[in-house]
Amino acid sequence: MSNDSAESTAATGLTLEQRLEAPTTHLIDAGIATIHDMTTLRACVAYENTNQQRAQILRRLEHRAQEIQTQEE
Structure with missing residues (x-):
């Protein structure tokens, strides 16, 4: 997973922790x-499943996945 984390950070400058452990929604x-x-x-899904397992965040990630898939079509 460190490779995925490195790719995520390189693209936006944000780590998985910064994306999902921010102080506000x-x-x-x-x-x-x-x-x-x-x-x-x-x-991000793997990180959330490993750490917090917050259903609301996982639903937001699922919604974002659907948006990305739609854009790729």
Whole structure:
């Protein structure tokens, strides 16, 4: 997973922790909105499943995955 984490950081300058452990939900939403590829999204889902397992965050990630898939079509 460190490779996925490195790719995520390189693209936006944000680590998985910064995306998903932000102090407010607005910042978490912004971190999720800046995910533009499935590799980063999968890394975020894995991070969330390993650490917090928050259903609301996982739903937001799922929604973002659907948006990315739609853009790729």
